[in-house]
Amino acid sequence: MHAFDxxxxxVRRRILELLADAELPAGSIASTIGAEFGxxxxxxxxxxxxLRDNGFATVTVxxxxxxxAVAPAPLQEIDAWLDRYRKFWTNRLDALDTELRRGRRAAQRTPEDGPK
Structure with missing residues (x-):
C-alpha cells in the first residue's frame, strides 16, 4: 500500500495525530476514535x-x-518526497508573512505618525 493511501x-490520520503526542494503549485509541468517528x-x-503492517506505527506489548507509537521512517520518506514541491508554497508563505508584518506595523501607527 502506498503511503498516501x-x-x-x-481515521488513520487521526490515529497518527493521537500517537504524535504520546504512546497510547490500544483501548484508549479505540475509545477516542470510536467516539469521534462512531x-x-x-x-x-x-x-x-x-498502520502497523505498513510501518507507520509500532506496537509494544x-x-x-x-x-x-508513531514510527517516524515512513513520515520522513513522505517529507523527503514533498521536498521537491515545497518551493510551490514556501515563497507564498514568506510573502504572506511579509504582508502580515506590514499590516501589524500599519495597525500600530497612530494617526499623528502619518502614512509611511
Missing part, C-alpha cells in the same frame, strides 16, 4: 493493523496492554 483515510473497536483495530 494509508494517510488518505481520515466506529467499533474491531474497526479501530483494523486501522491500527494497517506491556502485560495485557498493547502500546502504540
Amino acid at each position: 494509508i494517510l488518505g483515510d481520515p 466506529i467499533s473497536q474491531p474497526a479501530v483495530s483494523q486501522h491500527l493493523r494497517v 506491556d502485560g495485557t496492554r498493547r502500546l502504540y
Whole structure:
C-alpha cells in the first residue's frame, strides 16, 4: 500500500495525530476514535493493523496492554518526497508573512505618525 493511501483515510490520520503526542494503549485509541468517528473497536483495530503492517506505527506489548507509537521512517520518506514541491508554497508563505508584518506595523501607527 502506498503511503498516501494509508494517510488518505481520515481515521488513520487521526490515529497518527493521537500517537504524535504520546504512546497510547490500544483501548484508549479505540475509545477516542470510536467516539469521534462512531466506529467499533474491531474497526479501530483494523486501522491500527494497517498502520502497523505498513510501518507507520509500532506496537509494544506491556502485560495485557498493547502500546502504540508513531514510527517516524515512513513520515520522513513522505517529507523527503514533498521536498521537491515545497518551493510551490514556501515563497507564498514568506510573502504572506511579509504582508502580515506590514499590516501589524500599519495597525500600530497612530494617526499623528502619518502614512509611511
